[in-house]
Each structure stands twice: as structure tokens, then as C-alpha cells.
Amino acid sequence: MKKQIENFMRYQFLLGELVKKGIKLKYRRSYLGIIWSLVEPLLEMIVLAIVFGTLFENDDKTFPVYILTGRLLYSFFSQGTKASLTSIRRNASMIKKVYVPKYLYPLSSVLFNYVIFLISLIVLVAVALVLGIYPTVYLVEAIVPLLLVLILTFGCGMILATLGVFFRDLEYLWNVALMLVMYTCAIFYYPDRLLDSGFDWILKGNPLYCIISMFRNAVFGRPLEMTTLIYATVFSFATVIVGLFIFHRQQDKFILHI
Amino acid sequence: MGKEVLKVDNVSMKFNLSSEKVDSVKEYFIKLLKREMEYDEFWALQNISFSLEKGDRLGILGLNGAGKSTLLKVIAGVFKPTTGTITRKGKIAPLLELGAGFDMQYTGAENIYLYGAVLGYRKDFIRSKYDEIVAFSDLGKFINVPLKNYSSGMRSRLGFAIATIMEPEILILDEVLSVGDAKFRKKSEKKIKDMFDKEVTVLFVSHSLEQVKRLCNKAMILDHGQMKAFGDIDEVAEIYQKMIEEQ
Known part of the structure; x- marks a missing residue:
């Protein structure tokens, strides 16, 4: 354990470089550059608000904020897990030639998406203020879902990164799975009807929905629900433990498969 | 011995x-x-x-x-x-295949830091050796050009310069x-x-x-x-x- 921490310290700089590289390359050669991380969610929010707000005759004025909270967390989760899934293969040329602790690749993939996600929260602040949602004491709670989403994404990312080395099909399967996750996250609809219908487990069983709903409570000034908090926390940490375990078990075989 | x-x-x-x-x-x-x-x-x-x-x-x-x-x-x-x-x-300095950690979209200067980090160097160490690496690789003004525009000789020169600086x-x-x-x-x-x-x-x-x-x-x-x-x-x-x- 001590050796692993020492090793981590030694490669901290590389981790930083990989995170920087992810951010830099994502927006390189586009005119707006990093500003895209603000413009993109804003544009998407406008589209979703028009489709699900105006066309479905939803007259809640704060609906865009509702959409944005869900969309931001979901898109971090989906981008982060997708990037980790392919991270080992993307860096195959490096892995084959130099020794580097391999978990750095999925970890840096998740972290660089997290940085972009944190930057894009600026949009949320702006839109919320414009639509008249002002911060309350409960906003402090937001730190909990913001950390949990990072842990959950890292855990899923490690599991996917490991499996992705052995089965290329996973890339496509995961895209479909992400769609399922998206629809069960209540990003652009109110969950009330579903929660009352006896199918509430579809939402409540989805840890990402739990995290999103906690985040919304914080933004809209409501207290956290205890059961949701406990479920999401346990689930997130469990994925990390499973992820680290299988990654550690399999990592020496990676090189034979890439 | x-x-x-x-x-x-x-x-x-x-x-x-x-x-x-x-x-x-x-x-x-x-x-x-x-x-x-x-x-x-x-x-x-x-x-x-x-x-x-x-x-x-x-x-x-x-x-x-x-x-x-x-x-x-x-x-x-x-x-x-x-x-x-x-x-x-x-x-250990592995001069196995030079520039294994290079990123083609990065410029030469950025790659010095990236590849240095891959080899396990510290940031201040690379910074202190930066000029020496550039000088040894003979790249001159090309150091700020993305690596994909380099010739293969230029790439390996840069790789060699970084790998042997330590x-x-x-x-x-x-x-x-x-x-x-x-x-x-x-x-x-x-x-x-x-x-x-x-x-x-x-x-x-x-x-x-x-x-x-x-x-x-x-x-x-x-x-x-x-x-x-x-x-x-x-x-x-x-x-x-x-x-x-x-x-």
C-alpha cells in the first residue's frame, strides 16, 4: 500500500499532464475553444426546453434549470465513462513501450471530463440567476452529489476500462446502455407520475438519478433525502471497489490484448 | 567489480x-x-x-x-x-522505441513535458532541462509546430534528446x-x-x-x-x- 502511494506521488505530474492533454485536445482547432464547454450545454438546454417545455405545454418557468441540472451531470457521466472505456486502447502505443501505472489512463479520462463539467456549471449559475432561482443554505448540499458523481463515474470507468480491453463490442453496448440510463434519469421530464405508478424502482434503482435528484434538491433549496443519499453513496463506493479490484487483477493481461 | x-x-x-x-x-x-x-x-x-x-x-x-x-x-x-x-x-532509461509517448496533435514543446512525464521525470527537472533538450534535438523553431508535421527523423531526434537527458x-x-x-x-x-x-x-x-x-x-x-x-x-x-x- 505504501509503495502504491509512493508510486502515485511519483506519477502525479504525469496524471496532471494527461488531464491537461485531454482538455487541450478536446477543443483544439475549434474557434471557441474551451468556451464550447459553456455554449454546448446552453444550446442543448434551449433545444430540450423548447421540445419538452414549449411543445409539451409545460409552463413552469424554471424548467430550463431543471433540465440543465440533469443534463450536466448525465453528460459528465456519459463522457467520462465513454472516455475511460477506450482509454487503455487509445494509449496502446504508450502502454506497449513504457512502464506507466495503467490506472492513470482511465483516471485521467474521468478527471479531464470532470474539469470540463465543473467549468460548465457556470452556465447553470447564470441560467438559474436569470430565471430567478437564488441560492439558499441548501446549496451547500450540492457538494455531496458533485463528489458522488465523480466517484460513481470513476468506479464505472474502471470496470468498463478493464472489460473494454477484452471485448471491443462493449463500446457499442455501452452506448445503448447509456441511452437507457439517460431515459431513467428524468432529465427532461418530471418524475412524479412514474414515481406514483409502481414503477418507481426504475428511477430509484438508478444511482445517477439519485445523484441528480440530490443535486436538484440542493439547487432548488430542498433538503436531501436520506434513503437516496445512502443508496447512491453505497452504490458509488461499491463500483469503485469492484472497479479497482478487477482492474488490478487484470491489468497485467492488458498488453496481450491491445 | x-x-x-x-x-x-x-x-x-x-x-x-x-x-x-x-x-x-x-x-x-x-x-x-x-x-x-x-x-x-x-x-x-x-x-x-x-x-x-x-x-x-x-x-x-x-x-x-x-x-x-x-x-x-x-x-x-x-x-x-x-x-x-x-x-x-x-x-531505467528505455530507449526502446523513441517517442512512444508522443502525441501527434501536440507541439514539440508540449511533447517534451508529456514524454518527460511518461518517463517519470519531475516537472521542475524537465523545466530546467528544457533548453538543453531543444538544443540537442536541433529542432529550432519547429519546436512549436504540432508533431504530426514533423519528419520521422525529427521525431526520433526529439525522442532521443528527451530520453537521454536524465x-x-x-x-x-x-x-x-x-x-x-x-x-x-x-x-x-x-x-x-x-x-x-x-x-x-x-x-x-x-x-x-x-x-x-x-x-x-x-x-x-x-x-x-x-x-x-x-x-x-x-x-x-x-x-x-x-x-x-x-x-
Whole structure:
């Protein structure tokens, strides 16, 4: 354990470089550059608000904020897990030639998406203020879902990164799975009807929905629900433990498969 | 002689040829049902043991497919040996394939930091050596151009400059002495000679017996993953000469 921490310290700089590289390359050669991380969610929010707000005759004025909270967390989760899934293969040329602790690749993939996600929260602040949602004491709670989403994404990312080395099909399967996750996250609809219908487990069983709903409570000034908090926390940490375990078990075989 | 720097103890490396090809779920289950998994074992290295002291320069001889590159990669830590252990003391500079950690979209300057980090250098160390690296690689104003626009010679020059800037205890050379044009080759050979003078331990793979004789004081012969000979350069060179003639 001590050796692993020492090793981590030694490669901290590389981790930083990989995170920087992810951010830099994502927006390189586009005119707006990093500003895209603000413009993109804003544009998407406008589209979703028009489709699900105006066309479905939803007259809640704060609906865009509702959409944005869900969309931001979901898109971090989906981008982060997708990037980790392919991270080992993307860096195959490096892995084959130099020794580097391999978990750095999925970890840096998740972290660089997290940085972009944190930057894009600026949009949320702006839109919320414009639509008249002002911060309350409960906003402090937001730190909990913001950390949990990072842990959950890292855990899923490690599991996917490991499996992705052995089965290329996973890339496509995961895209479909992400769609399922998206629809069960209540990003652009109110969950009330579903929660009352006896199918509430579809939402409540989805840890990402739990995290999103906690985040919304914080933004809209409501207290956290205890059961949701406990479920999401346990689930997130469990994925990390499973992820680290299988990654550690399999990592020496990676090189034979890439 | 000095202290032991590298100890390779009973190292074997097994590759699983069939499992290398399975990379879809469908194939996996078909193979699993047919019980075709775990077939076609291939031992790239078998029971290799030797140790090197500070200042030793080992030439590794052998035909294609003898396991030379695999051995170097195991020592560099890229492969984990199936059985056996490797003890290394000090820093290793693997000049296996130069610029393995390069990113093509990054500029030369950015790649210096990235590749340096891949090799495990510290940030302030790279910053202090930055000018020296740029000067040695002879890239001049190209240093701020994305790497994808470099010629292959420029790329390997940069790779060589970064990989050799640190003073390693163990240097792994896989036929990289033929980097770049004549002028740069001279410069790189001088650099490696300088490192030799500092009593660095060297592992060197080459097909040219001449080159090995000129550079090394010890040698080993690998044949189909097995160590056929290990010892002083002159003895081993003689055995190798015979081996080639017999074939």
C-alpha cells in the first residue's frame, strides 16, 4: 500500500499532464475553444426546453434549470465513462513501450471530463440567476452529489476500462446502455407520475438519478433525502471497489490484448 | 567489480496465442463452449537468470524471434513476467522505441513535458532541462509546430534528446543508434559514449556482432527463448559465430 502511494506521488505530474492533454485536445482547432464547454450545454438546454417545455405545454418557468441540472451531470457521466472505456486502447502505443501505472489512463479520462463539467456549471449559475432561482443554505448540499458523481463515474470507468480491453463490442453496448440510463434519469421530464405508478424502482434503482435528484434538491433549496443519499453513496463506493479490484487483477493481461 | 544493479531471476514469459485473437463477446463464448481457450501457449522466454553489475555493458545476441525484445520489455517493466522476478536498482532509461509517448496533435514543446512525464521525470527537472533538450534535438523553431508535421527523423531526434537527458543507472538500447542523419548520429553516439563513461549499466540489442563487440564487455545468446550462453564478450562471440555458421 505504501509503495502504491509512493508510486502515485511519483506519477502525479504525469496524471496532471494527461488531464491537461485531454482538455487541450478536446477543443483544439475549434474557434471557441474551451468556451464550447459553456455554449454546448446552453444550446442543448434551449433545444430540450423548447421540445419538452414549449411543445409539451409545460409552463413552469424554471424548467430550463431543471433540465440543465440533469443534463450536466448525465453528460459528465456519459463522457467520462465513454472516455475511460477506450482509454487503455487509445494509449496502446504508450502502454506497449513504457512502464506507466495503467490506472492513470482511465483516471485521467474521468478527471479531464470532470474539469470540463465543473467549468460548465457556470452556465447553470447564470441560467438559474436569470430565471430567478437564488441560492439558499441548501446549496451547500450540492457538494455531496458533485463528489458522488465523480466517484460513481470513476468506479464505472474502471470496470468498463478493464472489460473494454477484452471485448471491443462493449463500446457499442455501452452506448445503448447509456441511452437507457439517460431515459431513467428524468432529465427532461418530471418524475412524479412514474414515481406514483409502481414503477418507481426504475428511477430509484438508478444511482445517477439519485445523484441528480440530490443535486436538484440542493439547487432548488430542498433538503436531501436520506434513503437516496445512502443508496447512491453505497452504490458509488461499491463500483469503485469492484472497479479497482478487477482492474488490478487484470491489468497485467492488458498488453496481450491491445 | 561494483555492486549489483540488475538481477533477473528465473524469468519466464508465456504468451497465449489464441486468446490474443479473441476480442468480441461472440467469439469469446464460442471459444469457451468449444473449449478452445488457453490453447497455443508460446514461451517467449524460459528460465532466464543473470545479473549485471554497475558499469557492465551487456550485448544481447540472437536471431529474429529469439526473445530479445521481449526480454528488454520485461526488464523495462512493460511486460510482467509470467514467473520469476526482476530486481532493478536505480533509474531505467528505455530507449526502446523513441517517442512512444508522443502525441501527434501536440507541439514539440508540449511533447517534451508529456514524454518527460511518461518517463517519470519531475516537472521542475524537465523545466530546467528544457533548453538543453531543444538544443540537442536541433529542432529550432519547429519546436512549436504540432508533431504530426514533423519528419520521422525529427521525431526520433526529439525522442532521443528527451530520453537521454536524465542520467540513468540502467540504459536499454534496442538498435536506436541509427537515429537521424549522419550529423545527428555522430552526436547521439557521442552522448551514449559519455553515458558509458559514467559507468552506466547498458543492455544492448543488435544483430551486428561487430557493434556488440565494439560496445559491450559481456554478452548473452538467446535462442527460442532460452539462454544459450552468458559471459565475457569474446567467449560468447566465438560461440555465436559458430552457431551462425552451423545454420
